[in-house]
Each structure stands twice: as C-alpha cells, then as structure tokens.
Amino acid sequence: MNKTELIEAIANETGIAKKDIDATLKSFINVVSDTLQKKDKVQLIGFGTFETTERAARTGRNPASGEPLKIAASTLVKFKAGAALKEKVNTKPAKAAKKAKKK
Numbered sequence: 172m173n174k175t176e177l178i179e180a181i182a183n184e185t186g187i188a189k190k191d192i193d194a195t196l197k198s199f200i201n202v203v204s205d206t207l208q209k210k211d212k213v214q215l216i217g218f219g220t221f222e223t224t225e226r227a228a229r230t231g232r233n234p235a236s237g238e239p240l241k242i243a244a245s246t247l248v249k250f251k252a253g254a255a256l257k258e259k260v261n262t263k264p265a266k267a268a269k270k271a272k273k274k
Contacts, residue, residue, distance in 0.1 A: 174196070177196070178192045178193050178196060181196075203221055206221075207221060207222070207223050207248055210223055210246075215253070216253065217253050217254070217255035217256065218252075218253050218255065218256050219250055219251055219252045219253045219256055220250070220251045220253070221248060221249070221250050222248075222249055222251070223246050223247065223248055223249070224246070224247050224249055225244065225245075225246055225247075226244060226245050226246070226247055227244055228241065228242065228243055228244040229241075229242050230242070
C-alpha cells in the first residue's frame with residue numbers, strides 16, 4: 172500500500188475528506204520525524220514504538236573490488252511493533268477464516 176492508497180482507505184473507513192486525511196498524515200509524519208530528530212521516541216500503545224539508535228563508524232569492504240572503505244557513524248530509526256499489532260498481523264483475516272470454515 173502506498174500513501175495514496177492509505178489516504179483513500181482511511182477516507183473510506185472514516186468518511187473524512189481525502190484532503191483532510193492527507194494534511195493529517197503529513198502532520199503525523201512531520202511530528203514523528205521532528206521528535207526522532209531530537210532523539211526522543213514516539214510510543215503509540217497497541218501499535219508500536221519509533222525510536223532512534225546510534226550506529227558507530229566502521230570499516231567495510233567494496234563488494235566489487237574488495238577494497239576497504241570507511242562507513243560513517245549514523246543514526247538509525249527503529250520500529251518495534253506493539254502487542255496488539257503483532258496479534259492482528261498473526262491472526263487470519265475474517266474473510267479468509269469464513270472461507271476456511273465452509274470447506
């Protein structure tokens with residue numbers, strides 16, 4: 172699912188205009204990005220947690236030539252799924268469960 176499909180799905184489920192959903196989604200992305208930039212975490216109970224972690228500088232190898240190269244230190248964004256999201260992902264969708272019962 173891409174951003175346009177996400178906006179349409181939310182609009183269909185809520186009855187809110189697509190332009191309002193788009194503005195809300197953009198705002199959500201900006202707030203989460205700004206919070207992570209400050210090295211804070213964003214915790215959405217039941218959904219998951221966005222947080223940053225530091226990766227130290229290291230030496231790698233160019234796969235084509237085998238020459239060593241320096242890889243700079245960087246900040247990574249991690250997402251840890253919450254319990255409710257894990258449970259939802261590991262449960263069969265209702266339609267598939269109904270079809271399975273008919274067989």
